[in-house]
Amino acid sequence: MSSSTSDVIAIALAAMLALGTATQLSAQSEPLSARESDPKVMGWMQGFPPPPDKLITQPDSNYFSFPKLRWSVCHLREFLPTEEISRGLGAPVPLPYPSPAEFAALAREIDALTFTPLNASEAMTWEESLYANYTDGMLILHKGQVVYERYFGCLEEGGKHAIMSMTKSITGLLGEILVAEGVLDDTALVRDVIPEIGDSAFATATVRQVMDMTTGVQYSEDYSDPNADIWLYSRAASPLPKAADYSGPDGYWEYLQQVPPDGEHGEAFHYKTINSDMLGWIISRVTGEAVTDLASDRLWTRMGAEQDAYQTVDGKGVPFAGGGVTAGLRDLGRLGQVMLDRGEINGQRLFPAEVVETIAAGGDPSKFAGFPTIPNGSYTSQWWVFHNDHGAYAARGVHGQTIYVDPTAEMVLVRLASFPRAQNGFIDPTSLPAYQAVAEYLMAR
Amino acid sequence: MSSSTSDVIAIALAAMLALGTATQLSAQSEPLSARESDPKVMGWMQGFPPPPDKLITQPDSNYFSFPKLRWSVCHLREFLPTEEISRGLGAPVPLPYPSPAEFAALAREIDALTFTPLNASEAMTWEESLYANYTDGMLILHKGQVVYERYFGCLEEGGKHAIMSMTKSITGLLGEILVAEGVLDDTALVRDVIPEIGDSAFATATVRQVMDMTTGVQYSEDYSDPNADIWLYSRAASPLPKAADYSGPDGYWEYLQQVPPDGEHGEAFHYKTINSDMLGWIISRVTGEAVTDLASDRLWTRMGAEQDAYQTVDGKGVPFAGGGVTAGLRDLGRLGQVMLDRGEINGQRLFPAEVVETIAAGGDPSKFAGFPTIPNGSYTSQWWVFHNDHGAYAARGVHGQTIYVDPTAEMVLVRLASFPRAQNGFIDPTSLPAYQAVAEYLMAR
Structure with missing residues (x-):
């Protein structure tokens, strides 16, 4: 493709x-x-x-x-x-x-x-x-x-x-x-729930910070910027087969494993959709559903x-x-x-x-x-x-x-x-x- | 793609x-x-x-x-x-x-x-x-x-x-x-129900022949033959975006518009899936559903x-x-x-x-x-x-x-x-x- x-x-x-x-x-x-x-x-x-x-x-x-x-x-x-x-x-x-x-x-x-x-x-x-x-x-x-x-x-x-x-x-x-x-x-760190979150900025956030979207994670939705994170997220999320030359994350969860930091956790509310998918992963991990x-x-x-x-x-x-x-x-x-x-x-x-x-x-x-x-x-x-x-x-x-x-x-x-x-x-x-x-x-x- | x-x-x-x-x-x-x-x-x-x-x-x-x-x-x-x-x-x-x-x-x-x-x-x-x-x-x-x-x-x-x-x-x-x-x-010809069926072999079949799969239409399902009709039908049917160089039919109904004849209508039963999609189209045309x-x-x-x-x-x-x-x-x-x-x-x-x-x-x-x-x-x-x-x-x-x-x-x-x-x-x-x-x-x- x-x-x-x-x-x-x-x-x-x-x-x-x-x-x-x-x-x-x-x-x-x-x-x-x-x-x-x-x-x-x-x-x-x-x-x-x-x-x-x-x-x-x-x-x-x-x-x-x-x-x-x-x-x-x-x-x-x-x-x-x-x-x-x-x-x-x-x-x-x-x-x-x-x-x-x-x-x-x-x-x-x-x-x-x-x-x-x-x-x-x-x-x-x-x-x-x-x-x-x-x-x-x-x-x-x-x-x-x-x-x-x-x-x-x-x-x-x-x-x-x-x-x-x-x-x-x-x-x-x-x-x-x-x-x-x-x-x-909700006081646990994400990395304690999902160890394979690795070096993602999410690793050191608490579950509560993810729930309330007060994490310090990079995620830009500037549609005029072709390098904005929203594009990479959308490509990762697409259910269509990936292009042969695509080397980015495959799926929501692989994307979450490579999110860079942006600010400190807990300081402020930032409306970023990736928190919701992080929470979804946490929920599935602890419930098996x-x-x-x-x-x-x-x-x-x-x-x-x-x-x-x-x-x-x-x-x-x-x-x-x-x-x-x-x-x-x-x-x-x-x-x-x-x-x-x-x-x-x-x-x-x-x-x-x-x-x-x-x-x-x-x-x-x-x-x-x-x-x-x-x-x-x-x-x-x-x-x-x-x-x-x-x-x-x-x-x-x-x-x-x-x-x-x-x-x-x-x-x-x-x-x-x-x-x-x-x-x-x-x-x-x-x-x-x-x-x-x-x-x-x-x-x- | x-x-x-x-x-x-x-x-x-x-x-x-x-x-x-x-x-x-x-x-x-x-x-x-x-x-x-x-x-x-x-x-x-x-x-x-x-x-x-x-x-x-x-x-x-x-x-x-x-x-x-x-x-x-x-x-x-x-x-x-x-x-x-x-x-x-x-x-x-x-x-x-x-x-x-x-x-x-x-x-x-x-x-x-x-x-x-x-x-x-x-x-x-x-x-x-x-x-x-x-x-x-x-x-x-x-x-x-x-x-x-x-x-x-x-x-x-x-x-x-x-x-x-x-x-x-x-x-x-x-x-x-x-x-x-x-x-x-069911005695009507397909072309009388769906005029745009054009020169397809289905045009001159009756609705009943389509229902009973006694049409004379070409449709081969020899999986070992890369030119078998099943492959073209599957490509037409795929909901994924078509390849840039694809020039074949897009969707079930476009496929049906270009089916060549194979034998006479009404002579024998041939189990060919395209009849069912032809019937689906006929049904939607007469009911608007x-x-x-x-x-x-x-x-x-x-x-x-x-x-x-x-x-x-x-x-x-x-x-x-x-x-x-x-x-x-x-x-x-x-x-x-x-x-x-x-x-x-x-x-x-x-x-x-x-x-x-x-x-x-x-x-x-x-x-x-x-x-x-x-x-x-x-x-x-x-x-x-x-x-x-x-x-x-x-x-x-x-x-x-x-x-x-x-x-x-x-x-x-x-x-x-x-x-x-x-x-x-x-x-x-x-x-x-x-x-x-x-x-x-x-x-x-």
Whole structure:
């Protein structure tokens, strides 16, 4: 394989790996609107076969760029090898709903809610925000009951959507469960858990520093730099055969064995995806299970899930613990509800309450910087903690994915989206105040 | 991509495409036994990471050769892009079982049944045949109730297994349903359904000839010939980016557009996988649905399935209608039960009874030759019909896959396996008489 073919895949994978950072909210030319870029309107992959200009294929380097990504976020398994996160074989436990009349009345009231976006002067309605954010799915649970549910674009009730870096939060949750159970020592050094990490900068970090992304490890995601680490990581991760002249790391784990240092461990939070894959490796080493199987055993089979989820894998079958999961909207709602209810769902305890307490308490905001839309935040066990009045925390993924848990309002909100730009900093202004508005509405209900 | 890298994948795909023919039952050196080659014994993919000599990867051209295939048959999605055949979101309908005591007693009695393999003089027990056939899963339903169920090798209750050319029988069943419903005219010429089939030899075949594989189309599977059609088909089908110098067909459907003639349509049965993909294309054209979605709508969501199935796709997302499905053992049992009960399951009718009547009646055995273990057989709508005393018919796939329906004994038997050699002709001698023995046992029960 020539390096150019390899690069085609690396580019697409790199797009999937993209950071959630947004230190600059720069302007750019106006993209197609949510309605204009709806994949059904665009006609992607319609027809047997689709016309050539409507085909989206793996060899196409643009399959994960806007507007094609609005189709691809629901179809990753058609491009890449994957592993299943099984829900098991039993009956799903349906989420509770109000009566149809009450549900419709709630939808009307929530759609009409108004809020003022960050850095804006004009108010916007909730429903307008769904289109502004290129929403594909929106689910809101209040006190465990579904109070709002809508599908757009490529997503439908029986479909699944890439959750991008929300994958990290599943990995982090599994790690925190293992810590609470005494299976994983978060004060241990990585090299004590995985001796073959060798001279990698990860060797001397603690498991906790990996979980909280306060390691001092080099990992650049400057897409304009052809030598940026993101490219090497993407090439290592590609499940395609390596080029004959390729001599770099093969797979996520070989990459982690050669990471140079960058700063001191423990000094500051740096959002770097390689920490999540390091944590995934640690988890598999101490449990003897792939993160997919562990997510199935500990979460999907025990929360009444209605769909299997799946996770992309590298060329050696290692799941992408930093961003590879695709799942159903309501199952992500179940996961959020487990968090809100501190480890319980359907009358069953899945893990100790302290797991959620540790995550929700957050870390030291003084170590956290670079996210203007989360000014007082922190990042703990791969979850974003807002340190706001409601004690909210969230899983977040590029292009607008979120599971937002508001313990004060007893609200869980899941948004799946295909926003044209990757960084959530562009989407937060019309999202975070909207979540606060609906939380306040539900509290006053 | 160099053609050598492309060939690596083509070889693996070709292995998956392998024919069910066995005109010669030649001897070969003794392979590892079923117990010796158990993937858990071999240690494939154990450890995080596995040792290099225990890794099975997509770039590894041997991933679908014995003994590695004993692991790979349960893990195809980890190598290849796939599409889901959704079971839907509701509760599965459990299959009925006898009491545990009765189930265990049945197991003991069935295991001890004896039969004489074809062309043999010494008898063998049922249980011995399971190992002789490298069985991964065996399920027997009698009058709709599970009377026997065992898992071996890579398969377990919650797992899935490649069903190889049994995929064809799903495609054929969907085609027959559409014929019965008047959506598909089986007397039409292919070119009238798909005008862009152009000058392909398929153009002048009828839909029925495609369904029954009596077309006169060139398709050679002589693996020793580097110019055999199987290689071109496998290269066309590979989901990997094509080599820069590749100028052949891209995907299953482009391949079908350039098939040369070989003999006259309608004269004789020739087992050629390209017919199944031709039928898949016809089905998608007349329904506007991918075969995966149609299998979900018509079968998986309506038979109480407990697991989603999935199907491998080419580089354009077209499901491999001739061999790409992976599914759970019990769901294949449900499918067999639907056939036995002529379109009904769980008190619901899925399709008209005439669909099964057409298939079970079989075709003209005088057009059928080349399968010494099925001397009086025929092939109708992609199902094998034995024309034996019990009116049995079957779906069959290489390396020992079968759904065997015996209407006289009211028995459905599903075997999933990873026999070292592809052709069922090698496995039939210890299988077909065993099925007859268990059928007679159940009838006398």
